[in-house]
Amino acid sequence: MNVNFDLLVHSYANIFTLKVMFVVVVGVSAGIVIGALPGLTATMGVALLIPLTFGRPIVESLSMLMGIYTGAMYGGAISAILIRTPGTPAAAATILEGYPMCKKGLAGSAMSMSLFSSFIGGIIGCAIMIFMSPLVSRFALQFGPVEYFALAVFGLSVIISISGRSIVKGVMVGFFGLLLSSMGLDPISGFPRFTFGFSELMEGPNFIPTLIGLFAVSEVIANIEKMLKTQKVKAKLNQYLPSWSEIKRSTSALIKGSLIGTFVGAIPGAGGDIAAFIAYADTKRSSKTPELFGTGLVEGVAATESANNSCQGGAMIPLLSLGVPGDAVTAVLLGAFVIQGLQPGPLLYKEHIDLVYVIFSSMVVAQFVMQFVGMAGMRFFAKVIMIENSILMPMILVLSIIGSYAMRGSVFDVGLTILFGIAGFLLQRYDFPLSPILLALILGPMAESNLRRALVISSGHGSILVTRPIAVVLLVLAFTFLVLSFLTHKKIERRLAGMAVPDDDAALP
Amino acid sequence: MKHVDVISGVIGVLIGAYVLITCQSFPPDVVMKIGPAFFPEILAWGLVVFSALLILQALLGKVSGTFERLSLRQKGMQRVLLSVGVMIAYCAILKPVGFILATIPFIIIFMFLLGNRNKFQYLWVPMAITIGVYLVFEKVLVLSLPNGLLDFIL
Numbered sequence: 001m002n003v004n005f006d007l008l009v010h011s012y013a014n015i016f017t018l019k020v021m022f023v024v025v026v027g028v029s030a031g032i033v034i035g036a037l038p039g040l041t042a043t044m045g046v047a048l049l050i051p052l053t054f055g056r057p058i059v060e061s062l063s064m065l066m067g068i069y070t071g072a073m074y075g076g077a078i079s080a081i082l083i084r085t086p087g088t089p090a091a092a093a094t095i096l097e098g099y100p101m102c103k104k105g106l107a108g109s110a111m112s113m114s115l116f117s118s119f120i121g122g123i124i125g126c127a128i129m130i131f132m133s134p135l136v137s138r139f140a141l142q143f144g145p146v147e148y149f150a151l152a153v154f155g156l157s158v159i160i161s162i163s164g165r166s167i168v169k170g171v172m173v174g175f176f177g178l179l180l181s182s183m184g185l186d187p188i189s190g191f192p193r194f195t196f197g198f199s200e201l202m203e204g205p206n207f208i209p210t211l212i213g214l215f216a217v218s219e220v221i222a223n224i225e226k227m228l229k230t231q232k233v234k235a236k237l238n239q240y241l242p243s244w245s246e247i248k249r250s251t252s253a254l255i256k257g258s259l260i261g262t263f264v265g266a267i268p269g270a271g272g273d274i275a276a277f278i279a280y281a282d283t284k285r286s287s288k289t290p291e292l293f294g295t296g297l298v299e300g301v302a303a304t305e306s307a308n309n310s311c312q313g314g315a316m317i318p319l320l321s322l323g324v325p326g327d328a329v330t331a332v333l334l335g336a337f338v339i340q341g342l343q344p345g346p347l348l349y350k351e352h353i354d355l356v357y358v359i360f361s362s363m364v365v366a367q368f369v370m371q372f373v374g375m376a377g378m379r380f381f382a383k384v385i386m387i388e389n390s391i392l393m394p395m396i397l398v399l400s401i402i403g404s405y406a407m408r409g410s411v412f413d414v415g416l417t418i419l420f421g422i423a424g425f426l427l428q429r430y431d432f433p434l435s436p437i438l439l440a441l442i443l444g445p446m447a448e449s450n451l452r453r454a455l456v457i458s459s460g461h462g463s464i465l466v467t468r469p470i471a472v473v474l475l476v477l478a479f480t481f482l483v484l485s486f487l488t489h490k491k492i493e494r495r496l497a498g499m500a501v502p503d504d505d506a507a508l509p
Numbered sequence: 510m511k512h513v514d515v516i517s518g519v520i521g522v523l524i525g526a527y528v529l530i531t532c533q534s535f536p537p538d539v540v541m542k543i544g545p546a547f548f549p550e551i552l553a554w555g556l557v558v559f560s561a562l563l564i565l566q567a568l569l570g571k572v573s574g575t576f577e578r579l580s581l582r583q584k585g586m587q588r589v590l591l592s593v594g595v596m597i598a599y600c601a602i603l604k605p606v607g608f609i610l611a612t613i614p615f616i617i618i619f620m621f622l623l624g625n626r627n628k629f630q631y632l633w634v635p636m637a638i639t640i641g642v643y644l645v646f647e648k649v650l651v652l653s654l655p656n657g658l659l660d661f662i663l
Binding site for chain 2: 171182406418451
């Protein structure tokens with residue numbers, strides 16, 4: 001057995017203390033709120049809330065981060081169901097059945113099923129993570145510099161191939177992000193590259209301020225430009241758990257959605273939004289009444305929400321075992337772990353196995369906390385999404401700026417946040433995706449240092465990249481993803497557009 | 510879309526060219542030929558090639574998606590420019606003036622920019638957000654924020 005059950009039980013003992021449970025509840029609640037608010041993605045939410053973990057003991061910090069992640073992945077369903085606007089991209093597929101259910105007067109049923117499905121998906125994803133992650137890390141011990149370079153390229157190719165409308169633009173921002181990651185001291189010779197004379201750039205652009213700028217400040221600027229109106233929620237929420245008949249009807253969708261989500265999450269670069277759409281399509285295809293999909297079927301909500309939450313467990317597998325993020329949110333978590341002094345990867349299992357099990361157990365506990373907090377606060381969260389933009393946006397800006405400042409007490413970091421905020425706004429306005437930049441910032445140093453190490457081993461011969469079977473498989477897959485995506489992108493867009501709810505509601509921003 | 514894609518492509522080419530030129534001044538590695546310029550050069554060439562591809566796509570009319578033209582005459586863009594100016598000013602006065610005294614007017618300005626005309630909310634929202642964030646960071650997280658002109662009180 002590769003699971004250390006003694007350590008697992010011991011880690012639960014570390015979690016079930018007043019302080020740790022308090023921070024998990026705070027993290028889950030804050031995550032749900034951020035996830036529920038349209039325009040604030042789970043990635044942005046996790047980035048904004050990371051400064052809350054500074055200076056805390058490591059068990060508390062890790063538990064809070066897992067709470068935030070869990071809450072944010074569920075929170076998006078609230079606004080998707082109630083106002084047809086996904087709070088996070090991972091909840092985009094939930095609109096397809098969730099909003100029609102709300103229009104039919106079944107908002108309570110949709111909300112309770114989305115929460116229950118998120119819980120079931122999260123638990124299944126965690127279980128698979130606990131059993132698979134140690135196995136993968138043992139396999140990863142065979143990885144050398146060539147394999148890690150190929151893994152970085154693979155992760156980047158996946159995120160590029162699924163981001164945005166144009167592969168060319170996706171590759172351009174990928175290269176741009178990699179160039180950003182090369183700023184600072186060269187990892188091997190220590191030569192300062194592209195620091196423009198700033199000592200603050202010796203380690204490259206600070207990750208959290210850059211991230212907050214790209215994802216949070218850019219959204220605020222976009223909101224200022226468009227002046228979006230806050231929508232009102234009129235639905236009655238009178239159900240906290242789905243009924244037994246609803247659960248029976250959705251059992252197959254719950255299990256398949258959870259497995260699909262975990263598998264998709266484990267692919268570096270692919271996240272909850274992809275998992276949710278695949279699970280929805282699969283549920284529709286295997287249903288006896290596929291023609292009814294889109295009219296408000298509870299099993300549709302079950303499929304999408306179980307998939308996007310089980311994705312968390314899947315995404316943590318490559319993060320913990322290989323040090324490669326499974327999706328954009330785990331890319332941010334990777335930055336948070338590094339700030340806490342942890343380096344995810346196979347060595348994490350050797351040197352900090354106790355903390356790995358803390359992460360496992362805190363994620364499981366966070367699912368239960370999410371279920372209870374979600375039930376207790378359902379009406380409160382529905383009111384939260386009605387906060388006026390003229391109050392919400394300044395609040396996010398202040399949190400963003402202070403969150404960036406608080407890391408090093410540096411006004412330079414605040415300037416960086418604003419600069420990347422402007423860059424992120426312009427990039428998104430002209431159809432350049434932002435997720436490749438995020439992953440490039442994480443994977444760039446890994447790609448460069450491993451490529452150079454590989455070339456040093458081979459005395460400069462590039463042929464080493466094609467002599468290791470695992471690396472070859474990863475590089476071929478990376479190339480295949482990009483080419484297939486280039487050829488089929490338009491077909492996928494048309495298919496997804498065909499699955500969308502008809503635009504008969506004037507309230508949509 | 511065509512104009513913007515051409516401009517974006519040109520910017521990409523310029524960034525790539527800047528990196529390639531700068532890399533010429535990087536020292537070669539003493540032990541191996543693979544020095545600090547190696548990886549940035551590969552990336553810069555990649556950026557240049559794909560930027561050129563974008564320009565070509567735009568000129569051949571093979572672009573997807575639509576967007577609104579950026580014009581400084583639009584009220585939206587004027588609000589964006591003003592808000593960026595306010596953010597830069599906030600950044601500049603944050604340390605000397607202090608978090609509390611800088612943040613309250615900052616929030617008021619943004620509430621106004623975002624169309625809030627409820628006078629009652631102007632009385633309590635900026636204070637509530639500022640004090641709330643201050644208490645969370647200073648007292649709960651024990652991360653110090655600049656006191657500035659209020660240093661003698663706080």
